[in-house]
């Protein structure tokens with residue numbers, strides 16, 4: 001049982017949960033809530049574009065340095081995803097941290113993507129499907145929100161009852177750290193997280209785990225209710 005960062009090795013024989021609260025796996029959770037059927041996760045923008053050449057019917061979502069590239073259909077924004085016409089669509093998602101983290105897990109017992117939005121459903125899926133298997137929780141960001149989500153999930157998996165309010169405090173602290181770092185960028189590169197933070201802070205709004213299957217060099221996420 002461990003909580004690790006992106007630089008650390010992932011031990012074999014684990015259920016691996018890749019965590020990205022701000023914003024990749026909050027965006028992915030909203031996509032599934034709105035009727036997306038599956039999400040092919042790419043580690044880089046070029047890999048995402050390559051997947052779109054292979055699957056032209058899919059929408060391409062994601063960011064480079066937090067901003068939507070002109071040739072992408074949707075950014076990495078939960079707010080934007082909450083209004084995009086995506087029902088019944090298949091997506092490709094590529095982001096700086098979250099989708100890259102998913103591809104760091106070569107041979108997990110099970111692979112999941114999580115944010116605060118589906119942390120409880122993630123714990124229930126693991127308890128139902130892999131009781132007794134050790135877990136590794138991979139925080140893809142360096143700021144406080146992923147660590148807070150990992151600690152919340154770790155507590156749930158151990159049978160404790162963590163406080164949602166503590167997780168929300170961690171998300172706010174992480175958002176403040178990110179805002180300070182964005183403020184140092186040139187104006188044209190500043191990312192405005194404010195429309196997204198409410199979505200990122202809604203603990204347990206999604207009632208599904210996002211389970212990943214490794215297919216043809218990428219990870220395919222589907223929403224699984226337990």
Ligand SMILES: O=C(O)[C@H](CS(=O)(=O)O)OP(=O)(O)O
Pocket residue numbers: 020022023024025063064065066067076095096097098099141191
């Ligand atoms: O879009 C995001 O929130 C980040 C990119 S950045 O760190 O804000 O530039 O990507 P994610 O993979 O969602 O952490």
